[in-house]
Amino acid sequence: MFSADVFRSRADGEGTGSERFALTYERLRHVNGLVRDGSPLVRDRERLFPLLAWSAVADPALFYAMFLHHCMTTGAVLEFGAGREDLADVLEELAATERVGALLMTELGHGNSNASVRTVAEYDAARGEFVLRTPEPAAVKFPPAVAAEGVPRLAVVLAQLVVDGAECGEFCFLVPLRDADGPLPGVDVRPLRPTPVLPLDAAAVSFDGVRIPYRFWLRDNASLTADGGFSDPFGSPAVRARRTLSLIRFAWEAAVVGLAATAGASAAVAVRHAHRRRTGGRFAADLPVIRYRNQQRALFGALSGAYVAQLVAVATATPEAPALTPQAVRTTFLMKVVTDRIAERVSARARTASGALGFLAANRFLDYQGFAHSLNAAAADNQMLLLDGAQALLAGTAYTPPADEAPAAGSRDLLDPAVWEALAAVRERTLHRELADGLREASEEGLSPFDAWNGLYDRAERLAETHAARLVLGVLREAVEGVAGSDPVTGPEAAAVLRDLLALHALEQLAEHDGWYLAEGLLDADEVRSVPALLDRLCERLEPYAEELAEALGVPYALVGAPIADEDYVGALTGTA
Structure with missing residues (x-):
């Protein structure tokens, strides 16, 4: 499907203006023509999500056209016109892309x-x-x-x-x-x-x-x-508006899938290139740049983020549509925020670590970073989603703050996924209490709801971010446990590699808030000081597996079309390959 000539890379950057737009819709019709079987694609989630992932990797603009057509337009007809025979011709028209949604x-x-x-x-x-x-x-x-x-x-x-x-x-x-x-x-x-x-x-x-x-x-x-x-x-009207806007949940699922796919492509291309890109350093001559610890911290961190995004996508875009409950909806839109931030960070790291070649449009990092950046405000603005999530958490809508059960500072292993989750849970519970106390104090002072919340939005965002981070860390823990139990011979070793990879993401998150954890007595000074050395140790252990982990993401390099992913990247860029 994606090896057709319509997806061939254009030397001129795929054209500009009207030519570029025409190409997007030509690609949409090409893909649609090959998957059309009379049933709406939005209901066939096992086909829809891989198609969205490959579309995002091939052409982020195509991804937008795909999810707007299949998820949002067709989805709206199915959602709000369910069972209506008088809309059958509309569904047929959309299925044939006679009109694009x-x-x-x-x-x-x-x-x-x-x-x-x-x-x-x-x-x-x-x-x-x-x-x-x-x-x-x-x-x-x-x-x-x-x-x-x-x-x-x-x-x-x-x-x-x-x-x-x-x-x-x-x-x-x-x-x-x-x-x-x-x-x-x-x-x-x-x-x-x-x-x-x-x-x-x-x-x-x-x-x-x-x-x-x-x-x-x-x-x-x-x-x-x-x-x-x-x-x-x-x-x-207010309740009706909430019901109507529930349609956006299709966009959140699609966004998570597309962002995870482009994060994977960014990380895999950069890690692959770093094994072939050689440099003459002051202390060693002619080494691949992947041997340098600063490159490893950037690239293995990107690789870790890509795996986290993939695990979140698998947990979010499930074969069966989730129940339309407040908790499920809230979790879905928070996973959109999380994956968007991860994908933007991964593509930026991959681009920066690739040097001057990272800025070449042909190598796709700018495409993927721009895609993630554009989704900051698409399908509801990320900041607005965080504030909506925080208000629901504070109202107790299908939510109870997690228990305060973190092991004592200095007595735990910071590479243990259960510890990551426990620390996030304590932070979430503390932030929830602080926000509730802040609103109660504002009410006692006679402040209006606007003035009360206006002074607490920063705390609200932190609460929602921490809640989302805890959910993600739970997904990571379950993934490590699942791999460990998957095979009695290879499972434990594979789980150890996966844990080390995911630990890069968890420890970087911990380091972002280490001052808070230290002030609350949840980390001690020795633990805070130990994190950089732990990150270096993880990089050292991951180095032998890095290229294999990049390949395991299953990125279609030919579709990405990045010259630096080529075995002979010099020849690919100079036309001498």
Whole structure:
């Protein structure tokens, strides 16, 4: 599928502007044509997630097009139009990519918040239709990727439903935006200047009296009577908005998969290259750079992060869709934040460790780092997700703070995965108590909810970050235990290597907060001082396995197309191979 000519690397950086956008959608249709079997791909998770992973490695812009089309657009039809035969033709059209799906949620004047959407879909009872309009410049949909010419588009548009002058809540509507000849009547698509970080056909979109058939209202369990009476079992616009925005969970899962794949590609390419890149140092001549401890700290740290991201992706993007519970939703969006940060750090380390060649576009580190950077604000801003998570934890929504059971300072092994998890648990419990105390004190002082939270957002972020870190460390512990028990002969040795690799991630995280742990008496001075030496010892033990660990990530080097991943990277870059 991915060895077709459409994925061949272009010498000119795959073109610019309209040519680059056209290539993205050509690739989308190519992949879609080979996997199409009549069933929505978003329901076939065992095929969907590998396809998203390979798409991200091949072309991050293709990944965006894939998940917007299959997860968000088709997903919205299936989620909010479940069981409706009158939408069968829409699903067939999307399955054939006769129209490419898009998602129009965020608005220019409201940042990354979907809580105050002002785009209006007003019900016209006389004609049984909705009239979609953008009431003010701030309500312009911004910045959906729908500007490419010649590509028919069907969008899921988030709008405020208005019935008989009353706002009834935010709903999704299916809106044909453009055909092969351009935007449809009443739809204004203004292309934005392409960003160098990620080549997407971004646009600002507004509506002026666009008529939407009744059946294109993705009404979920809400309804309208013939005379225009509105009914919603959820009872309030606020609850309806939360239900509608639950659609974003498809994006979180997809993001975790794509980010883990690009982190793996970055780490594997850099580690592979470091075994072949030779340097003449002051104290030794003609050594591969992987022999240098500072390179090992950077590259093995990247490799560790890539493995952590892969383990998180496996735990998050499971073959069976998770239950739509508050805890499952919260865990999924926090794993998006965690994986995004890991992937950005891994690609940056891999790029830096590769020297001047790391900055060549052909070697893909900039593509992958830009991809991770772009996802900081995509599918809900990371900071907003952390604050939402913290508020839910504080409210006790499907959550109880972990027990305070860390072993005493100086009496434990910092390479033990159970110790990593226990220390994170104590930090989480402490931060939870401090945040709760801070809010109680603010309430006693008579502060408004805004003023109370406004002085505590930093603590809230730290709580959510620590909660997410503890969950990840639990995944790592289970992975090591699983490998240890997998085979009585090879399992223990393999588990020891995996533990050493994952310990790099855990100890670096610990070192980021060692001052806090020291102040709380959870680490002693000797333990804090021991961490750099522990990291060096881990690197020394991992060096014999490093290239094998990189290969075990299963990165398709031919698809990455990075010359420095070639055995003869000099020949690959000079055309003499």
